[in-house]
Amino acid sequence: MKRGSAVGDLQRGERYCNIDYLVNQSLRLSRLKSFIFSYDIVCQYSINAIKRLENMNPDLCIIQPDAKVRFVVPKFHLPAHIPTCQSRYAFMLTPGAGLGDGEAPERGWGEANPLATSTREMGPGSRRDTLDYNFGDYNWRKVVKLGGFLLRKLTAAATDLPEQVISHQELEDVLDKGMLASWKIEVEAWERDPSKPNPFEIKVDKPTQAAVRRQLAEEERKMLDDGLDFSLDDTTSQSGLISMGLDIEANQRSLKTSASDLWEHSGDRQIGRVTLKSNALIRRIEDYYGKLQLYIPASVALRKKFGSTQTVPTYKIPLWLPSQIGNQAPFDLALARLEFKLREAQAHEALGTLRRCLQMRATFYDTKDRWARGQKQNTRSRNAINSAQARINAARDEYRAARTALINLSQLLSQPMDESLQVLNDSDIRSMKSTETDRDSAGKVFALSRALRPLEDEDLRPIQQPAPGTVGLTGDTRKTLSWIWRRGNITDGEDNSYYDEEIRVEWAKSQSRVARYREEINIVQEEMNRTLRFWDWKADQWMALVSAQDTRNLNPAVIDGMKAYSWRQAEMCRRLKVSFEAQWADVSELVSKSKKLASNPDTWYEMKEEEEKKLETAKLRRLASRALGKK
Incomplete structure (x- = not known):
């Protein structure tokens, strides 16, 4: 959303003083107790940021002494940062962030970019009015589309939650319980106080x-x-x-x-x-x-x-x-x-x-x-x-x-044979950090700093065809460990401190993914409840304006027109609420089913097998229809 007083003109570059002023103006009346600041260069901006905001308005500081503040980098911009920033400022590793990505402001600016060619010829007043009208329209379109938007977010989180929970449980089943207990203490301490040692960083040098x-x-x-x-x-x-x-x-x-x-x-x-x-x-x-x-x-x-x-x-x-x-x-x-x-x-x-x-x-x-x-x-x-x-x-x-x-x-x-010895597909053969360094298996690194990468055999494919093993992979959000790391004795009885550290970090990331999925379900459900209450509040506001018109000394025809407009707006809010309630009617059942599947791995695996059979049957039917069409 484009918040009031949160848009401003910049000089060449983005100076801290401009950003501090916009943040302060936007949040000065919020009195919030919890903040998640998302900014492309938050690793630099966060240094002394709270002190600068306190000095800007000592009498009405937006950051209260008991407020919880976390700084994060939007997901698309995070790979350009150094590894320390990628673990310290990641959305996926930040408590309370859910499955947010921080890129919504960038998408909003993408829609506002065409305004530049028309507003640059205007005077200051006309330019600001035009931008306000467009930003207001942008906000309104987002509000009326919240029904489908929130439903899609909840459906995606509820659908993927069982896989993440089961994957994490299978990983924990093969790890030493004593190690798990100490790792959990480290993660909880860091989540309470980010100044503590970061459990998502490898503390042992890589082997040469x-x-x-x-x-x-x-x-x-x-x-x-x-x-x-x-x-x-x-x-x-x-x-x-x-x-x-x-x-x-x-x-x-x-x-x-x-x-x-x-x-x-x-x-x-x-x-x-x-x-x-x-x-x-x-x-x-x-x-x-x-x-x-x-x-x-x-x-x-x-x-x-x-x-x-x-x-x-x-x-x-x-x-x-x-x-x-x-x-x-x-x-x-x-x-x-x-x-x-x-x-x-x-x-x-x-x-x-x-x-x-x-x-x-x-x-x-x-x-x-x-x-x-x-x-x-x-x-x-x-x-x-x-x-x-x-x-x-x-x-x-x-x-x-x-x-x-x-x-x-x-x-x-x-x-019976050992059930842990599963079918080994080519897509299963990937390292723990497959999306970062292991380019021969699950993914290719898109390195912004290296446009000219080595040309591998798997790169030679049609432009529409995804890389091998990357279908459905969109980053850390839906990442799962290959089963080879969740079965058997992972450390193989060897004293490899670096590999043990990688296992610890991957376990911590896996636990964070599960926590973020659960947070996302809770956050979206609360957003749905608040959206419905918002429409009630908005309708009551319009109805209050109806009774307020009787006290105004205006032409009766004008008063009737203003009342009719207020009634119309109030009815629109009520209908939007009814529309959203109809779209969200099955939300409770969806969330309940997701939690049941997460607690029953056997049922989830049976469901996935049925889905794979249906996909295979549909594929065979398409191939058969193509063969008949050629004849």
């Missing part, structure tokens, strides 16, 4: 590339020390056989990656390296087959039934593990139970590796964007990113293979 590479080297050393490179002989046990099969399966995935890098112009050395790797793997598979037929004699018949392995690429040769055999042939189910245990461990380890590598890639991206300049440094940074991406892809493929095997084994053994 050298530290990350050292960690990867230590992981490889640990694999060797743990004896993961199995040496098998004639005394191979059942568990050794399954472990050998899983090891060969991992080598097949590695070979597939190497083979996919070959193309028609690959050099002889590269082709020879892949061929030697394939030959070595074939020898390992033949040795494995010799041991497999001791425990599963039927595997010989299966190999003959499905043909020779010479016509199949090495990475596609079936290993005939229990999960692949299923009910095709008889074998000792003890082998299936052993594989089930190993596959569960494999799946959880793959998720742990995936989480670590995603955070490493995010660190590499951040380092590249901040410090890499020139071809030499960018090439090195890109190589580090590619190395991390290769490990991510390997962990992704390993998890998917393990989960597929677990599903087959679960059906074979009639044994």
Whole structure:
């Protein structure tokens, strides 16, 4: 809304004295107890702002001693600020802000911009009258449209609240309760007093590339020390056989990656390296087959039934593990139970590796964007990113293979599998800060300071097509953590203080999002109640003017006309109230349903599955109608 005495002319630039005067004039009669100041450069303006306002009008200061004051930056302008400002002045992290964005004044100025060409030729009086008329019309149009506007805001908040609550609860379920208690104390202390340590800032330095590479080297050393490179002989046990099969399966995935890098112009050395790797793997598979037929004699018949392995690429040769055999042939189910245990461990380890590598890639991206300049440094940074991406892809493929095997084994053994091992979609593979640094997954950073960004493959798409994984993402408001961060042991039993700090910050942001959604529902409901009371008050004001006309010494015809106008205005206010009440008739039911879904995750998941089925059915129908249309 355009408040009275809140619009003024500025000199070149925006001086604090002008803004202070407008703020004071606009709020001098409000006597409010709680303020949220939203301003593009509030991080600078807020310094000594209250002291300046007190000095401007000592007898009638708008900021009372017991008033609560918070300063925030509008959401669109916030990314241009430094990280400290982004956590200290964010709407989403400010108690009482709801889902506001602070950009409404900017949208209002966008509508007023065309007035500049006509008012600049006017005199001071005509110019101000014209602006007042237009601003008054702008306010009136907003008021009469509040019915639909507030309903849309409440519907959006009530619809998204269950997802935010359930996502936050699932994150808390896998965190240590002691840590959660201490984190909650920190957040509550900061919300009461912003001068306290900010819980939304990471207090540990990010790991350097050298530290990350050292960690990867230590992981490889640990694999060797743990004896993961199995040496098998004639005394191979059942568990050794399954472990050998899983090891060969991992080598097949590695070979597939190497083979996919070959193309028609690959050099002889590269082709020879892949061929030697394939030959070595074939020898390992033949040795494995010799041991497999001791425990599963039927595997010989299966190999003959499905043909020779010479016509199949090495990475596609079936290993005939229990999960692949299923009910095709008889074998000792003890082998299936052993594989089930190993596959569960494999799946959880793959998720742990995936989480670590995603955070490493995010660190590499951040380092590249901040410090890499020139071809030499960018090439090195890109190589580090590619190395991390290769490990991510390997962990992704390993998890998917393990989960597929677990599903087959679960059906074979009639044994339930771990429900936390969900389907891993490409959209789930993103770091905790996917909307800020991890551009290969959920989002791309729109950096105002870097118009010329690296051109990635996913950038090459039609202008109407959104970036992969960004559909429906509009920033922190609707952001949710990927399920990989809400399931299992997030810290993976490692002493990684930086990653623990990221988990703490993401938990705090998740809790703030839930709180803002709940605030938004309460705020909008109160705005609805006040809007209805406003129309009653406004109608009573017009009716008071009707009786006041009898005391005026005017022409009776003029008095009758003034009374008729007042009656008309009062009736319009009443009808607007009735219209708003009709639009908001189902608000209580909507809010109640939202709260019930938030407290019942199973019901919410079933509802989402039904919605996805309906969307898929509608998509298939559209494709079928297009196919019939072409015929």
